[in-house]
Amino acid sequence: MTTELFTGAEMVVKSLSALKVKYIFGYPGGSVLDIYDAIFQQDEIEHILVRHEQAATHMADGYSRATGEVGVVLATSGPGATNCVTGIATAYMDSIPMVVLAGQVATSLIGDDAFQETDIVGCTRPIIKHSFNCRSLADIPDAIAKAFYLARTGRPGPVVIELPKDILVPQNKGPFSIETDVNIRSYNPTTKGHGKQIKKAAQTIAQAKKLVVYSGGGIVISDADETLTTLVEKLKAPITNTLMGLGGISGTHKQFVGMLGMHGSLQANKAMANADVILALGARFDDRVTNNVEKFCPNATIIHVDIDPTSISKTINAHIPVVGAVDYVMHQLIDELNDINYVPDEAALSEWWQQINLWRAVKSNHYEQSETGKIKPQRVVESMYKITQGEAYVCSDVGQHQMFAAQYYPFAKPRQWINSGGLGTMGFGLPAAMGVKLAFPDKHVICITGDGSIQMNIQELSTCLQYNLSVVIVTLNNRSLGMVRQWQDMVYGGRHSSSYMESLPDFIKIAEAYGHVGIKIDTLDELDEKLSEAFAIKNRLVFVDVMVDEKEHVYPMQIKTGAIDELWLKKGVKA
Amino acid sequence: MRRILAILMENEPGSLSRIVGLFSQRAFNIESLTVAPTDDNSLSRMTIATSGDDRVLEQIVKQVNKLIDVIKITDITDRQHIERELLLVKVGAMNDKTRTEVKRITDIFRGNIIDIGKQAYTLQLTGDNEKLNAFMNTLQHETEIIESVRSGCVGIARGDKALRI
Numbered sequence: 001m002t003t004e005l006f007t008g009a010e011m012v013v014k015s016l017s018a019l020k021v022k023y024i025f026g027y028p029g030g031s032v033l034d035i036y037d038a039i040f041q042q043d044e045i046e047h048i049l050v051r052h053e054q055a056a057t058h059m060a061d062g063y064s065r066a067t068g069e070v071g072v073v074l075a076t077s078g079p080g081a082t083n084c085v086t087g088i089a090t091a092y093m094d095s096i097p098m099v100v101l102a103g104q105v106a107t108s109l110i111g112d113d114a115f116q117e118t119d120i121v122g123c124t125r126p127i128i129k130h131s132f133n134c135r136s137l138a139d140i141p142d143a144i145a146k147a148f149y150l151a152r153t154g155r156p157g158p159v160v161i162e163l164p165k166d167i168l169v170p171q172n173k174g175p176f177s178i179e180t181d182v183n184i185r186s187y188n189p190t191t192k193g194h195g196k197q198i199k200k201a202a203q204t205i206a207q208a209k210k211l212v213v214y215s216g217g218g219i220v221i222s223d224a225d226e227t228l229t230t231l232v233e234k235l236k237a238p239i240t241n242t243l244m245g246l247g248g249i250s251g252t253h254k255q256f257v258g259m260l261g262m263h264g265s266l267q268a269n270k271a272m273a274n275a276d277v278i279l280a281l282g283a284r285f286d287d288r289v290t291n292n293v294e295k296f297c298p299n300a301t302i303i304h305v306d307i308d309p310t311s312i313s314k315t316i317n318a319h320i321p322v323v324g325a326v327d328y329v330m331h332q333l334i335d336e337l338n339d340i341n342y343v344p345d346e347a348a349l350s351e352w353w354q355q356i357n358l359w360r361a362v363k364s365n366h367y368e369q370s371e372t373g374k375i376k377p378q379r380v381v382e383s384m385y386k387i388t389q390g391e392a393y394v395c396s397d398v399g400q401h402q403m404f405a406a407q408y409y410p411f412a413k414p415r416q417w418i419n420s421g422g423l424g425t426m427g428f429g430l431p432a433a434m435g436v437k438l439a440f441p442d443k444h445v446i447c448i449t450g451d452g453s454i455q456m457n458i459q460e461l462s463t464c465l466q467y468n469l470s471v472v473i474v475t476l477n478n479r480s481l482g483m484v485r486q487w488q489d490m491v492y493g494g495r496h497s498s499s500y501m502e503s504l505p506d507f508i509k510i511a512e513a514y515g516h517v518g519i520k521i522d523t524l525d526e527l528d529e530k531l532s533e534a535f536a537i538k539n540r541l542v543f544v545d546v547m548v549d550e551k552e553h554v555y556p557m558q559i560k561t562g563a564i565d566e567l568w569l570k571k572g573v574k575a
Numbered sequence: 576m577r578r579i580l581a582i583l584m585e586n587e588p589g590s591l592s593r594i595v596g597l598f599s600q601r602a603f604n605i606e607s608l609t610v611a612p613t614d615d616n617s618l619s620r621m622t623i624a625t626s627g628d629d630r631v632l633e634q635i636v637k638q639v640n641k642l643i644d645v646i647k648i649t650d651i652t653d654r655q656h657i658e659r660e661l662l663l664v665k666v667g668a669m670n671d672k673t674r675t676e677v678k679r680i681t682d683i684f685r686g687n688i689i690d691i692g693k694q695a696y697t698l699q700l701t702g703d704n705e706k707l708n709a710f711m712n713t714l715q716h717e718t719e720i721i722e723s724v725r726s727g728c729v730g731i732a733r734g735d736k737a738l739r740i
Contacts, residue, residue, distance in 0.1 A: 125593060126600045130643040133588060150643060185740065186585055186646040310637040313630070 005173035008137045009034035012101065012163065015144040017044045018178050021072050023063065023438065024048070024101075025056040029076025030116060031103030034168040048438065048467060051459040053080050055431035057087020058457070061096050062395060062432030065418045067439045068223065070097040070151050077103040077165075078116030082123060086425060088158045089127040093422025094244060095221055097156040099147045100124075106166035107135060121162050129157030137167050141178035149182035154189030155308040156221060189307060193324035193332050200320050201279075201303045202336040208277035208301075209348040211237040214260065217244030217421065218282015218306065220414040224327035225249065228281065231330050234337065235279075236344045238356055240268035242283050243406055244421040251410025252390075257356060258365070261289040262558045263403045266364035266567060266575055267356055269558070272297055273565035274355070280304045280318075282326040284311040286422070295563035305329045364556045364569055365407050374549035375524050377401060377476040381408035383528050384446060384474065387535050392444035393418065393436045395471075397429035397453030400482035403554040405448045427456025433471045434464060444472065444535060451477045451501050461514035464541045472534055473543045475507060478550040486553045490568075491560070511543035521546045577606065578632055578652045579730045582621040583738050585644040586612050590619060593642050603627065603635050607660075607727030618646070618740070622729045624704075647738055655733035658703045661726040662710065663689075667719035668696040676717045684710045695721055704728060 006014065012035050016024070025048045028036045039047050050056040053075045060071025071091075075081050081102040091098045105114040121131045130150050132143035140163070147159040166172065205211060213235065219228050229249055232239045240260040241248050249256055258265030260272055272278065278300045283289070285304075290296045293315055304311075304318035305326055312321045322329055369376045381404050384392070394409055396402040396419040411417045418436060420428040433447035447454075454475055464471060476482075484499040508518030517540050521530045527546070534542040556567040556575065567575040584590050591610055598605050606624040613620045625635060632650065639648045668674045668691070677696055681688055686700035700710050707725065714720060732738070 121589065122592070125596045131589070184643065187643050308641070310634065310641050314634060317630075 003175045006176045007034065007038070007170050007173055008140055008163070008168040009038040011137065011140045011176050012144065012168070013038045013042055013045065014176055015141045015178050016072065017042075018180055019144070019148050021045055021070075024072045024074050025050060025060045025063070025435070026074030027053050027056060027076065027080060029080045029103065031077040031105060031165045032074060032080075032101075032163070032168070034165070034170065035074060035101070035103075035163075047074070048463070050431070050463050052457065053083035054087050054427065055457050055460045055463070057084045057098070057100065058090065058425075058428050058431035059435040059438075060098055061087060061091050061428075062418055062435030063439050064096050064098060064435070065432070066393060066415050066436040068415070070099055070148055071435070073098065073100040075100065075102050076116065077105055077120070078118045080116075081120035082118055085123060085127070088124055088160065090420050090423045090425045090428060091158040092127045092129070094217060094420065095156050096158065097151040098158040099144070099151050100158060100160045102160060102162050104162045104164040107164045108166065110164065121160060124160050127158070128160050131160040131162070133162045134164065134167060137172060137174040140167070141176065145178055145180050145182050146184060149184070150187065154187070190323045191325045191328050193305065193322040193329040197320060197322045198329070198332045198336050201322060201333060202340055202342065204277055204301055204303060204320060205235065205279065205337070206340060206342050209345065210274060210276045210352045211235060211279065212271045212275040212277075213237055213239040213279045213281065214242070214272065214283055215239065215245045215248045215281040216242040216283025218326045219245055219248035222282070222325060222327050223414060224282070224330060225414045227327050227330045227334075229253070231334055234334065234342075236349055238267075238271050238353070240264070240271065242286070242289055242421070243419070245283060246406060246417045247411035247414040250412045252412070257360070259406055260564070261286075262291070263407065263554050263556060266362050266556055266565070266569065267359035269556075269565040269567060270359045271356055272300075273563055275300045278302045280306075281330065282306060284314070285316040287315065289564070290316060291558045291564045291566070292561050297564065362569070362575075364567070364575070367552075369524070371524065373524075375521070375527055375546060377404050377478070377548040377552055378408050379524070380474065380476060380527065380531070380546050380548065381405050381448070383531050384448075385409045387528075387532050388444045388446070392416070392446050393433070393440065394446045394448060395419070395429050395433035395436060397447070397449040398424045398426045399450045399453060400478075400486065400552070400554050401448050401450045401453075401476040404476070426453040429453060430457050430460050430471070430473065433473075434460060434469045437469045437471050438467065447471050447473045449473060449475050450482060451475055451479060451504055451507075452481045454507075458510065461511065461516060461541070461543075465515045468539060470537075470539050470541050473541070474531075475543070475545050476548045477504075477507070477545050478548050478552070479504060480550055482550070483554070489553065490557075507543055507545040511541070516541040516543055518543045518545065576628070577624060577626050578650055579656070579658060579728065580623045580625060580636070580639070581649050581651050581730055581732075581738050582623065582639060582645060583613075583647045583740070584619050584621060584642075585646065586617055586619040587644055590644040593644060594621065594623075594639065597638055597642065601634070601638060603631065607725075609727040609729050615740075620738075622727070624728050646740060649732075649738060651730050651732050654736075656730055657733060658728050658730045659701050660704060660707055660728040662700045662707045662723065663697065664700075664711070664714065664723040665695050665697045665721040666714055667694065667721060669694055673718045677714070680710070680713050680717065684713075686710065
């Protein structure tokens, strides 16, 4: 019996099939044409052709964030691969599982500055979880299986695989086998929290008078929302989410005090500043949360649960570090609390909630919408929340609109809120929304964006037409780079250096030129009706261009170099 | 404070660059770095001399450990350990007096003269960082240092404890 032989390109596709991949997001080019030829000759995996490789990475990323699956990207060598860099960095910062297959020139040419040669493994080294240089046919299945395993386990992240042309071509064939049950001797992420640390954590919680739970993206990535809700309801304590952690607990839960950090609510930031115990779950004390680390929560004992040891005590010293998978550790913690017959100190709790309710009563997320004035961007988000009954997938770009969405659209579930939190990548929103829509064609998928961000990947309107991705794009159009402008207003004496958008295109015509529907909203009285109209249109992409008040700022806002709870509540008003 | 880190890692192409990249990316110091395959050819052993406060050191150890290729890392500074570095140094040996003096100093430090030129001696010395520094300082007083090269330190724990898979 003769063994069947395969080309490297066929091995790539067969490996992806074995790993149950449904979609590849990419763009063809010289070094990967053999892979494209192999994709053409099968029908298990669908290739989605984007218009720029950066969008392929964001689309894979959005697909991954919504489904929990690994997002797969295919790009050619040189510019194809370097165009992926921003998307890889975005995924890396937010711990998103992604595998990027990058072409490379033939092994005989590597190092010669050949046409479309870039050392993509070198370029991406600081922004990946791991990378593989394939140098022979036999490397391919092994590298792909390991890449998937690494991307999705432990703290997830992007993995790059470099595939030189000569190991993909038809002249070069070999037998194929893939071991999907991967074991890497140097890689053993910790799942279970250390028993002693769990005991310490439980005892500390039991003695707390002013406990606050601070949860982050780790909860979302590991779908630990149910366990979190159980734990939080057992503790009866206030819970705040990071920008990445929104949806980890329902945004309408009575114990939820809102997002914390730079644009977090007064009650969330105050609760942190006044807490005696902080239980941090899958969050990493990012500088956009802590504000000045020297002044960070001086009276709190910090319990920090994270799967990545490097996140613990990196910026803020953890008194009780617990390394482990957050869902598993929360179960351990619940068990331990049961074992010690934990009941919250009702008297202390009631006093604590009284205090929190006073902060809540300030209504730090308040804004003023006059009936005749310009549309406030916050009002647009509230309207979308009502129309979609809080059930839409909301994909955001980066800027003021991102913060308004985070503040005014309470998310009921994890994976519903999709944004570039760590890297803050403008241009992320539309392709990410496309990835979500591909996964959930029957759901409302919103891309909330601004007149700046949308133009960073607007070419993807063409991809949307090709694959009938009926995303609802809502542009909060303030004719300026709103967040930059806000900083210039607040920190740079109102000097609007390069933060205004002159010569904005007619977005309605652009949408129509790409074969979509465009709706413009100028005044408040037409807002709800026209937005409803937009969401009622099925199977067409709708681009809604909303003219909003360009002078609106995002509040609350932490005061630079201050403590976590030192906030501007509105223009000239400090908390 | 100076620390010696011993690292056991996969002997894969790119492993070294991941370590070096990490140190520069996160602004960690490297005083010296040595690397070579071990008795098990699939593994490389690296010794890094670095410095930083406790918090930085904790991050260095954790970040290095996080690299997929790294199997183990230990900070051997505070344990009983042996640290060695190799020094090769070419010094001026123009006249009898200098030659005698260089020979005498080399003997005292238990080094060797390993090559002789018309006007220069090449010396070899092994020892820890301090011994090598002391040797160089002493030599400097007696003659001209023409060229010197140091290997960077390698380290191993004393006793039965071993860094293995």
